[in-house]
Amino acid sequence: MSASEPLSIVEVQRRVGAELDRLGPVIDGLGALFTDAGHELHLVGGPVRDAMLGRSHHDLDFTTSARPEVSERLLKGWGDALWDMGRDFGTIGARKGPWVVEVTTYRSETYDPSSRNPTVHYGDSLAGDLGRRDFTVNAMAVSLPAREFEDPYGGIVDLAHQVLRTPGRPEDSFADDPLRMMRAARFAAQLGFTVAPEVVEAMTAMAERITIISAERVRDELVKLICAPHPRLGLTLLVETGLAAIVLPELPALQLERDEHHRHKDVYEHTLTVLEQAIDLEPRLSPDGEPDLVSRLAALMHDVGKPRTRRLVGDGTVTFHHHDVVGAKLTAKRMKALRFSNDEIDAVSRLVELHLRFHGYGSGEWTDSAVRRYVRDAGDQLERLHVLTRADCTTRNQRKADRLRRTYDELEARIARLSEEEELASLRPDLDGNQIMAILGIGPGREVGQAYTFLLDLRLDRGPLDEAAATAALQEWWASR
Structure with a gap:
């Protein structure tokens, strides 16, 4: 499962030395500040681990023998800004130029069997503090200002062999x-x-x-x-x-029992592959290389409706009719339970609901009206829908894969052309609410909304109309009601 070859201890030590030199302007002065006040200070956790992996940090974590009120006093005279939101956990934060530091008093924390939150107790030694950390690769420290390496639990060996192990x-x-x-x-x-x-x-x-x-x-x-x-x-x-x-639970539920004739894909493995393919397509969404959470969640959840909708028909074929709609509801329910934001829930569940829409496109038979509705329904998730739809092709049949890719290329080209001609991104009726009321001689109310919906559907079906044509169509619709 390792992503790369094991590291040599010598290379690890070289990387740490180079990173400590880069951090020198911060760690040396801060270490001397705490030492002169009679306290210990150690760079700890992620920054030490990542230094060994050749990764740089500007956010630095420290642990200290000083109590929070002492750390606060020392940091107040050192940093450009100070905050104490983590005081209950023994943490005081500060910023100095581009550097952000958090200094935490030695601690141990335990959970009561019935509690959802830890109880924090201050500790009295570095070894005790490191021993309560999650994994040995995060339980290493550099004592400051001497820059002495502390590794009581063998984290450097585990890191070199790329293994996650607990200190105890x-x-x-x-x-x-x-x-x-x-x-x-x-x-x-x-x-x-x-x-x-x-x-x-x-x-x-x-x-x-x-x-x-x-x-x-x-x-x-x-x-x-x-x-x-x-x-x-x-x-x-x-x-x-x-x-x-x-x-x-929706993820392991995808491990459906395969029928003896393998009439459907392994949905669980297919899902993980779609996720990886969506990640490969992320540069379309995020040119700066940042991961796109909504796109990844949509890829992970796009088929969660299949277990609920799986049916074996007479000829032995397996079907999953309406798994897109069912999956959207399951996705929204799970994300709500996990306290995701409403915007995230709406975006991901909409993508899940729309992920099959392209397959009605066939070989390009959609009318311009259907293309407009595809864009309208996707809304601000259109680019993510492009990514999800392309990632959802996991067939090993190269000819089929190439055909699907070419067909979707064509759909995107049609969307681009119509967007340029008709401003699809801001699709609105050809008449606004005030014009509707003036033409029909009515005031605000439900009938204005009905007229607006009629004109929007007309816009989707026929494309943009001039004011005279839209007015005539509206009057004809009104007279026929």
Whole structure:
């Protein structure tokens, strides 16, 4: 499952040295500031791990022996800005130029079996603080200002071998913070690392414990996983350990029993492939290379209606009629349960509902009216619908794949032509509400809305009309009511 070859210890050490030199203007002065005040300060967690992977940070995490009120006093004289939203967790944040730092007092945190949130206790040693962290690759530190490397749990070896392992027993780690099971899948997706067998075993045995974690925190981990470079790795781990059955049950439900004649695709594997193909097409949506959450979620959820709609017909053929509509409803329900925003829910569920629409296009038989309606129904999700529809082709038949691609190329070209001619992106009737009332001699009310809808349908069917033609059509419609 690893995404790249193991690293050598020598290369890891070289990368760390280079990154610490780059961070020198921040870490050396800040380390001296805390040391002179009689406290310890250590660069810790993600910045240390990513330094070993050759990745740079401007957001830096530190841990310290100082209590939050002391950290606040020291940082106030050092930074350009200060904030204390994380004070309840022992964290004080500051910004100095382009650098953002968060300094957290040594701590340990545990969950009550019935609680959704951790109880935080301050610790008294670096080793104790590192021992409560999720994985050994995140349990390394650099003591400042001396720049001495601290690795009490063998994180550098695990990082070199690209393995995720917990500092202590995984059962104890997951009992303290069940969200770490989600983080294991997330880091597998982000880093391309393998998860140690004993960690997978503990995740499988303790999957139900994730139910004490709030939906918002589960959602945040799921979003990070889906937006990672290798989401298949993380999603597969969630399914195999049973966590997905709790946090995203629609995904393992796609593992439909294959009929003996293989009359339908493996929907689960097809879905993961569509997700990967959608990611490959993301430059169409995000030229700066940022992951597009809505597009990825739509790819992941586009076939979740199939288990509910699966039917075996007389000749042994498997059908999934209306799985697009059913899937849109299931998608909205799941995203609502995970506390996604209404805008995200609307966008993803609309894409799921529309993902089959192109297949009615055939070999290009749609009228201009049908093309206009396709654009109108997609609304501001049109570009994402292009991506999802193209990604949804996973056939191994190259001739069929080429034909589908050419047909969709043609549809996009027609949309572009009509858009240029008719301004499809801002599709409106040829008469506005005031004109409708003036022509029909009526005031505001339901009848104006009905007339507006009639004119919009007319616009979709016939394209743009001049004011005289639109007026005549409106009067004819009004007289026939």
